[in-house]
Amino acid sequence: MDRHAELGEFLRSRRARLRPEELGLPDYGSRRRVPGLRREExxxxxxxxxxxxxxxxxxxxxxxxxxxxxxxxxxxxxDDAERAHLYSLARPRPATRRRSPRPEQLRPAVRTMIESFGEVPALVLGRVVDILAWNPMAHALLAGHLDRDAPHRPADRPNFARMLFLDPHTRELYGDDWTRKARSTVADLRMIAGRHPDVPGLAALVGELTVASPEFARLWAAHTVGDCRTDSCVYHHPVVGAMELTVELMALPNDEGQRVAVFNAEPGSPSEAALRLLARLAGPRVEDPPPPGHPNRSDHSKHSDPSNRSDPSKHRDHSDHADH
Incomplete structure (x- = not known):
């Protein structure tokens, strides 16, 4: 991405949101060709x-x-995020020799870590918000309609921004919080673009979403920047209903640009109960059928299609039988 063009567009967008009188400048009532501060001012x-x-x-x-x-x-x-973005754009890193881009790698220890979270949803986001790995609960929460193994295959990796703007399942999942989540996701991508403008896949992702989603194009043109670290949303899950979850994003210090996202519910809340229900319905993988006596075994035995065992969205008709 052209860092110099990005700097100019960012500064113009910040000038446009200010009025001269807000900064103590006289307003002579002259008609302005563009809104906001002039360069001279x-x-x-x-x-x-x-x-x-x-x-x-x-x-x-x-x-x-x-x-x-x-x-x-x-x-x-x-603000602090915008100031950091200004410095990133005005102080580009020295150019490095470009190599053929290779798929982003995830350290095995990080994969093991998120698997150890058990009934707590957790996933790893790459430098351009590709989902590099998710544990079974994060998959069941965010994308039960997608192949659980997709993050293991670089060509098939889900991308969170692409899911948010182009996947109707994800839009329904966020419900009334979708607009706010979309705005913060684009602001996060803007921050990434300032810090890592040459990261492989970023320009292609932005170009794809700009063409495919007018909403993304409008938000991207606004040049809003923000550093996503924590968030709280109500997730409207198709199986277990609404859950209010807090998401914490933590940077991996040994893996530049990669972050772990962990989803938690308030202890003792209905959201925590719904999350535990989702854990039971998500169940084991198809290759590992439930053992005799498992609470989900009788539910699954009623289906001739084994794919129903790994996709919690296909248990919609049976959720009334779950133990609340």
Whole structure:
């Protein structure tokens, strides 16, 4: 992605959201060609020449000092995430020799870690929010309609942003929280683009979603940035109903750009009970049928299609028989 173009678009979008009177500038009632601050006004408030700021916004001025960037961030009223994004765009990393992109790898120890979470949903997001691995509970929660083994095959790996904008199952799962989740996901991708503009797959993902989803295109054009670390959503699961879950995202220090997402319910809440019910309905894999006496065995024995045993979404008609 063109970092210089990104810097200019980001600065213009931040200027457009401010009105001169908010910053103590006189408003002479003149008609403005564009909304928000003019370049000359921003330069005046930041204490730099209009020519210098114009060159910076056009990507013709490199190596801006901390003092200049801090002054611009102050005038534009950038929050911490936006300030970090400005620095990422204005201070690009040295170019590295490009190699043929290889599928992103997941360390076996990380896979073992998320499997050990048991009835707590957990997954690993890659640098461009590909799902590199999920434990059975995360699969049952987010994507019971998809192949559980898909993350193991690089060509078939689900991508969270693609699921959110293009998969109707995921849209239904988030319900009324979908718009907020979509906004935060795009803001997260913007942050990734600033930090790792040359990461393989990012430009292709953004291009695909821009073409396929007008909602994504609109949010991407807004240049909103944000660092996703925690979130709380109501998930409308097709089998066990609504669950309010908190998601914690934790960066893996030894795996640049990879993050672990863990989903938890309030202890003792109806959401926790629904999550435990989902764990029972998710059951073991098809290769490992339930042992005699297992509470799910009688349910599964009624179906001639063995694929029903691994897909909790196919137990919709039997959820009334589960032990609440």
């Amino acid at each position: 921003l330069a005046q408030l930041a204490g730099v020449s209009a020519g210098y700021y114009t060159r910076l916004e056009q990507g013709q001025c490199r190596g801006a000092s901390d003092a200049v960037l801090d002054a611009i961030a102050r005038v534009l009223r950038l």
